Each structure stands twice: as structure tokens, then as C-alpha cells.
Amino acid sequence: MTKKKIFTNIYTYFILIVVSVFLIFPFIWLVFTSVKTEVQLFEVPVKILPDPFTIKNYIDVIQDGSMMVYLKNSLLISVLTTGIALVISIPAAYALAKIKFRAGMAFFMIILVIRMVPGVTQILPMFQVLTRLHLINTRIGLIISYLPGSVIFMIMLLRTFFMEFPQELEDAGMIDGLGTVGVIRRLVIPISLPGICSATLMSFLSSWNEFMYASVIIRSPELKTMPLGIQSYVSTFQIYWGKLTANAVIYVLPVVLFTIFASKGLIQGMTAGAVKE
Amino acid sequence: MRQKKYVVLKQRRKRTGILLCIPAFLVVAYAIYMLGYALVMSFNSNMGVLSGEYHFVGWENYRKVLESEEMRGVVGNTLLYAAATIVTELGIGLLVSAALRRNLRGSQAAKVCIMLPMMMAPIASGTIWRWMLTDRYGIVNHLLGLLNIDGPMWLADKLAAKFAILFVSVWTAAPFVILVLLASISSVSDDIIEAARIDGAGGLQVYWNIIFPHLKSAIAVILLIRIPDALKMYDIVYILTDGGPANATQVISFYVYNKGFTSLKFGEAAAASFLLFLFIAAFSVFFNSLVNRNKKKGR
Numbered sequence: 001m002t003k004k005k006i007f008t009n010i011y012t013y014f015i016l017i018v019v020s021v022f023l024i025f026p027f028i029w030l031v032f033t034s035v036k037t038e039v040q041l042f043e044v045p046v047k048i049l050p051d052p053f054t055i056k057n058y059i060d061v062i063q064d065g066s067m068m069v070y071l072k073n074s075l076l077i078s079v080l081t082t083g084i085a086l087v088i089s090i091p092a093a094y095a096l097a098k099i100k101f102r103a104g105m106a107f108f109m110i111i112l113v114i115r116m117v118p119g120v121t122q123i124l125p126m127f128q129v130l131t132r133l134h135l136i137n138t139r140i141g142l143i144i145s146y147l148p149g150s151v152i153f154m155i156m157l158l159r160t161f162f163m164e165f166p167q168e169l170e171d172a173g174m175i176d177g178l179g180t181v182g183v184i185r186r187l188v189i190p191i192s193l194p195g196i197c198s199a200t201l202m203s204f205l206s207s208w209n210e211f212m213y214a215s216v217i218i219r220s221p222e223l224k225t226m227p228l229g230i231q232s233y234v235s236t237f238q239i240y241w242g243k244l245t246a247n248a249v250i251y252v253l254p255v256v257l258f259t260i261f262a263s264k265g266l267i268q269g270m271t272a273g274a275v276k277e
Numbered sequence: 278m279r280q281k282k283y284v285v286l287k288q289r290r291k292r293t294g295i296l297l298c299i300p301a302f303l304v305v306a307y308a309i310y311m312l313g314y315a316l317v318m319s320f321n322s323n324m325g326v327l328s329g330e331y332h333f334v335g336w337e338n339y340r341k342v343l344e345s346e347e348m349r350g351v352v353g354n355t356l357l358y359a360a361a362t363i364v365t366e367l368g369i370g371l372l373v374s375a376a377l378r379r380n381l382r383g384s385q386a387a388k389v390c391i392m393l394p395m396m397m398a399p400i401a402s403g404t405i406w407r408w409m410l411t412d413r414y415g416i417v418n419h420l421l422g423l424l425n426i427d428g429p430m431w432l433a434d435k436l437a438a439k440f441a442i443l444f445v446s447v448w449t450a451a452p453f454v455i456l457v458l459l460a461s462i463s464s465v466s467d468d469i470i471e472a473a474r475i476d477g478a479g480g481l482q483v484y485w486n487i488i489f490p491h492l493k494s495a496i497a498v499i500l501l502i503r504i505p506d507a508l509k510m511y512d513i514v515y516i517l518t519d520g521g522p523a524n525a526t527q528v529i530s531f532y533v534y535n536k537g538f539t540s541l542k543f544g545e546a547a548a549a550s551f552l553l554f555l556f557i558a559a560f561s562v563f564f565n566s567l568v569n570r571n572k573k574k575g576r
Contacts, residue, residue, distance in 0.1 A: 008379075012381060013381065013383075015373060015376040016373070016376050016381075016383070016384070016387045019372075019373050019387075019391070020386075023390055023448065024390045027393060027405075029409055029416055045419060046415070046419040088300045088301050088304060091298070092297055092298045092301035094297060095298050099290055099293070101295065104295075107305075110309065113558070114308045114312070116558045116561055117308070117312055117554050118508075118550065118554055120509070120530040120534055120550050121315050121551060122308065122312070124315055124533070124543060124546055125312075125314035125315045125547070127537075127538070128314070128543070151304045180297070208398070209397070209398035209399065211398070211515075212511055216538060231400060234404060234516060241408055245405070259392050263388060263392055267388070267456055267460070271460040
């Protein structure tokens with residue numbers, strides 16, 4: 001190895017390490033904070049390592065019980081939204097990718113326009129309408145509000161995946177007597193499964209992480225989702241950082257695990273729409 | 278006869294296409310209805326929206342929004358954040374994607390580290406940063422102290438609060454930029470680079486003349502996705518500074534939300550939010566046509 005190469009390697013590692021530390025440190029600090037005692041959190045100067053190590057925050061949070069309710073609500077709403085969005089988006093994405101028809105082209109243009117509408121422009125009228133329909137402060141109201149965003153996101157992403165689906169395979173299926181629904185169910189879905197999985201994961205995450213709509217639509221504590229639970233800790237007069245971070249760790253843990261195990265698929269899903277054009 | 282059959286088949290296929298789109302269309306129609314409702318609301322008086330009646334007030338709401346001193350500050354902040362975060366993200370993105378391209382040992386681990394912030398809920402990242410930026414007990418000021426720098430009151434000082442928001446938004450969005458650039462940079466073939474090397478090009482020359490032109494369309498896509506996103510920012514401001522101190526970190530979404538749900542001036546809020554939508558739409562259409570024209574020129 002030449003001297004120059006060693007130098008560029010050091011330089012490369014330096015950039016990667018600095019950026020990785022910058023990006024990962026808040027997670028480490030989140031975990032450290034959650035296993036410190038309340039006294040230790042307010043020590044000056046700051047002590048980096050937790051000493052004594054305690055899981056009291058976690059026990060408190062779990063015994064309090066409200067976190068379990070928030071988790072259940074978040075899970076329920078994200079799963080339902082994503083499931084419904086999948087069932088609705090797959091056929092539409094297939095039609096837009098594979099069939100040439102004028103109505104479809106018009107529909108796709110509409111989707112492109114609606115995708116640009118900021119959340120805050122949607123939530124003002126939604127609040128009025130949902131109030132009138134008595135759907136404010138209900139899980140159904142929240143799911144209805146999440147659906148357009150999820151469906152549009154999925155159609156856009158799945159369409160790019162389905163466009164790659166080989167026409168020959170589809171024709172062969174048709175000749176063997178499959179109808180359009182059969183082609184979608186027996187051929188398109190199994191073959192595009194990786195793409196569908198990453199779309200599902202991303203859509204699930206966007207509902208799991210959503211805050212603004214939930215803060216408008218949900219009021220009662222027993223219906224709150226996780227982000228609202230975390231927010232309620234911050235807005236009280238004194239912030240209990242230990243419990244708050246324990247809550248946050250439990251909230252982000254599934255996401256972190258997902259990311260580590262599915263990083264390849266996620267990168268593909270995220271960049272698929274962006275790189276092909 | 279055969280011709281006729283072909284037409285019938287084609288007709289049937291079109292009909293299937295429409296049928297397949299109907300459920301999705303219903304959901305999208307709901308969003309269209311909401312957009313129309315927002316437009317109607319923006320011409321209604323604030324009281325009218327609250328009482329459920331309709332008092333047409335013409336451009337009154339738009340005039341109020343555009344004339345208010347507060348709105349000017351808010352728009353300034355929003356544009357400033359959007360510009361500053363995106364420039365920073367692109368800088369980091371170009372640097373890191375080039376480093377990752379070399380595919381040294383450990384790159385895969387670095388990629389996972391890079392993905393995490395993007396996956397995390399903004400509300401959770403805002404919370405942890407808020408704790409890290411606390412002035413006496415926060416780790417950031419402690420670390421700065423080790424370097425003999427006296428850290429500012431991050432969330433209470435006007436200027437420092439702006440930097441705090443910038444910092445955290447870069448933290449959440451840089452990963453996306455890095456990954457898109459990486460996907461694009463990975464498709465530059467090694468042969469071309471090798472050939473340039475043999476012809477005597479240095480590292481920087483290779484980057485500027487071969488790799489960078491290849492990244493242009495990826496950068497266009499990043500701008501097209503990230504600029505509207507940055508203009509819509511809400512969660513981070515809410516959890517980190519709540520728009521304070523003294524409105525120094527207010528952004529448009531935050532302003533609209535409070536105008537509506539705190540001050541109950543729904544007419545004005547709808548007008549402001551509609552202006553935001555129009556701005557984003559105009560930007561996207563303009564930028565898209567710009568990119569397309571350049572693409573045609575390139576051929």
C-alpha cells in the first residue's frame with residue numbers, strides 16, 4: 001500500500017467516524033439518560049456513564065401503565081392504516097403502472113398535485129369536517145386522516161416497482177387463464193414482494209411517527225398515541241427526563257431493530273423513487 | 278373481425294384499469310375535498326368558521342396574513358431554515374457518499390448508523406436533543422466546556438435557538454440525502470474512473486469531472502423532495518423551542534397551526550396555509566420543468 005493510499009484511507013475513516021458519531025450519539029445518550037437516577041441527571045458537571053445503573057425509570061413507566069395504552073393505540077392505528085392502504089394501493093398502483101388509459105393518467109396527475117399539499121393545509125378543514133361527523137377524538141377519525149397520505153405514498157412507490165414487472169410473465173399468466181386480479185395476486189405480488197415489504201415498512205413508520213394530526217384529533221388519554229404520550233411529558237411543569245427517556249427508548253426500540261435488520265430493503269425502498277427518473 | 282376483437286379487449290382492459298383505481302380514488306377524493314374545503318374556508322370570516330356559517334369576506338384573510346408583521350418574520354425564518362439545512366445536508370451528503378463509495382471495511386455498519394435518525398419519530402429526536410441542549414445539565418455544553426468553549430443558552434437565546442433548530446433538522450434529514458447520493462454514486466463505473474486515473478487525473482479532478490456530473494440528477498431529486506419538506510417543518514420546532522424565544526424560531530406550519538388551533542382564527546389560518554401550498558406547488562412545477570429542460574439539452 002502506498003503512502004498516499006494510507007492517507008486517503010485515514011481521511012475516509014475520519015469522515016465516516018465523525019458523521020456516524022454525530023448521528024448515533026443522541027441514541028446512546030437517550031439510553032444512558034434512561035438508566036440514570038433522577039439525582040444523577042442534575043449533577044454538574046455532567047457525568048457521562050450511568051453510575052449507579054438503574055432500571056427504576058423503566059419499572060416506573062411500566063407500572064404506571066399509561067405507556068402500554070399509548071403503545072397499543074400506536075400499534076393498532078399504524079397496523080390498520082397500513083393494512084387498509086396496502087389493499088387499496090396495490091391494485092391502483094398496478095393499473096397505473098401497466099395499463100394505459102386516459103382516466104389513469106388524469107388520476108396520476110391528481111395524485112402528484114395532492115402529494116404537494118402540506119399537512120397543515122389538510123388538518124384545518126379535517127378538524128372541521130371530523131367534528132361535524134363526530135369523529136373527532138376517535139381512532140377511526142385518525143385512521144381516515146392518515147389514509148390519503150399513506151395511499152398516495154404507496155401508489156407512487158409501488159408503481160415504480162410494478163413498472164419493472166416483466167410483461168412476458170404477465171402475458172403468460174393471462175394465456176394460462178388468469179384474470180387481472182389473478183395476475184396481481186399470483187404473479188405481481190409474490191414477485192414484487194421485497195418492494196411491497198419496504199413500502200409497507202415505510203408507511204407503517206410514517207403513521208407510527210406522526211404527531212401533528214394526532215395532536216389535533218385525539219384528546220382523551222386512553223386514545224393517545226406514543227408521540228402524544230411523549231409530548232405530554234414535555235409540556236408538564238417539571239420534565240421528568242428519566243421517565244421520559246425510558247418511554248422514548250421503548251418507543252424507538254422497534255424502529256431501531258427494524259432498521260438494523262431491514263436496512264438493505266429500506267435503503268432500496270427509500271431511494272427507488274428518487275434515483276430512477 | 279380480428280381488429281374488432283382487439284378493440285374490445287383493449288376496451289375491457291381500460292375498464293379493468295378504472296375499476297382497480299376506484300378504491301384509491303375514493304381516498305384521494307377525500308383529500309381533494311379537504312383541499313377545496315380549505316380554499317372555501319380561507320374566504321370565510323374567522324367567526325364564520327367557528328359558528329359553522331358562511332360570511333364571504335373576499336380577500337380579507339389573505340390581506341391580513343400578508344400584511345402582518347409576524348408573518349413576514351415567519352416566512353423569513355422558514356426560507357432561512359430551508360436554505361441553510363439543505364445546503365448543509367448536501368455538503369455532508371457529498372462528503373459522506375464519496376467516503377462510503379470506497380467501500381472500506383465497516384462501511385455497512387456506518388450505513389446503519391446513518392439510517393437511524395431518519396427512521397426515528399421527529400418528536401422523539403426533538404425530545405432527546407432538547408435534553409442534550411439543556412444549558413446546565415446538557416451534554417452538548419459539557420462537551421463544549423471540555424474544549425474550553427462557553428456554550429450558549431441553546432433554547433433561550435434567539436440566535437442560538439435558530440442554530441439548535443438547524444442542527445436538529447440537519448440531523449434528521451442528512452441521512453436521506455446521504456443515501457440518495459450514495460445510490461447514485463455507486464452506479465459510477467469503476468472502469469471510467471480507472472481510465473481517468475491512468476490518463477493522469479488527480480482525485481479531486483476525477484470527482485469534479487466524472488463523479489459530480491453523474492450526481493446532478495440525484496441532487497435535483499433531493500432538492501425537489503427536501504425543499505418542500507423543509508418548508509413544511511413542524512414537529513421539531515414544536516418540541517424543541519415551541520416557536521420561542523420571542524417567536525425567533527417560528528416557521529409557517531407552526532404559525533398556521535397556532536393561528537387555527539390556539540387563536541381560533543381559522544379563516545386566516547386557512548389563507549396562510551393555502552399560500553404555503555401554492556408556493557410549494559409553484560416551486561415544484563417550476564423546478565421540474567427546469568430539470569426537464571436541462572435533461573433535453575443534455576441529449
